[in-house]
Amino acid sequence: MKKFKMFFDIEKEEQWLNEQLQKGYRCTNISGLGIYTFEKTDKRYVIRLDYQDILPKKKFKDYKGIYEDFGWIYINGPWLSGIRYWQKEDDGQNEIFSDRQSKSNYYKRLMNYSSGLGFMCLFFSYIIYKDSGLYLTEGLWSMKGEWFWKAFLFETPFALLRSLPALMVVLFAASFYKVYRKYSMLMEK
Template identity: 75%
Template structure:
């Protein structure tokens, strides 16, 4: 079974993947474009997502080896970015067992989300700086049915051009959620 889904929140993605596992579908492949491949299984699995800053090849191999030693199967990842781990449910399903490692995870997550958010913000600025949202010349001076036809025709394109700005808002919200969790862990 294949499903297409896009996430702006790593924790929501992890929750969704675990819901699929509860329904009896084990994740076997994840493409970079949000295409998830599942296969039916009778076993109970759990999935965890992790974010790692850039790791050298040696450190990355050590990182993977540690997880695999604890029974985790590597689904997808790279030397920098999201890592997808899956294993059979055995009541030891957490990747981070102490406050410090969980706090470090949220700190890495904040850096990740803020860097993507800043890139989408810069891209939004470059898209809008000279042109604005509606590009039809004289649109605002048109009247009656001609105005509405031109306005409605161009609105889907405006929404498409607005996508980077909308994504910036989602990434900002994800940053805020990670920051709150990081702050709570630091306070205790």
């Protein structure tokens, strides 16, 4: 079974994947385009997500080996995203972050991930809007009556598409803030 889904929040993605496991579908692959591949299973699994910067082959091999030593199975996902997918049979030892320090490091990596993608979208927004704005139809705002409405309605879907990077800035900023709050609460304990 294949499902298409897009996420801007790694924790919501993990929650959704675990919901699929509860329904009896184990994830076997994740493409960079948001296509998740599942297979039916009778066993109870749990999935956990981790974010790691792009690791050299040697460090990735060591990183992968540590998790595999504890029974986790690596699921192929989009390599450039930095999100790593780990799955194993539910045995009661289902957390990949065993202490406060590893959890706080995870939250720091997530904040860097969100802020990096947010700044990248902000840069694209600047490039898109700096000279032209959202509506590119020449003389649109000086048109009158029926011509204005036809041009305006024709251009609006394109304007909404051009506003997508700005919307993504807001989504990544919200994601950053959510993770920052969790990090702050963890550090206060």
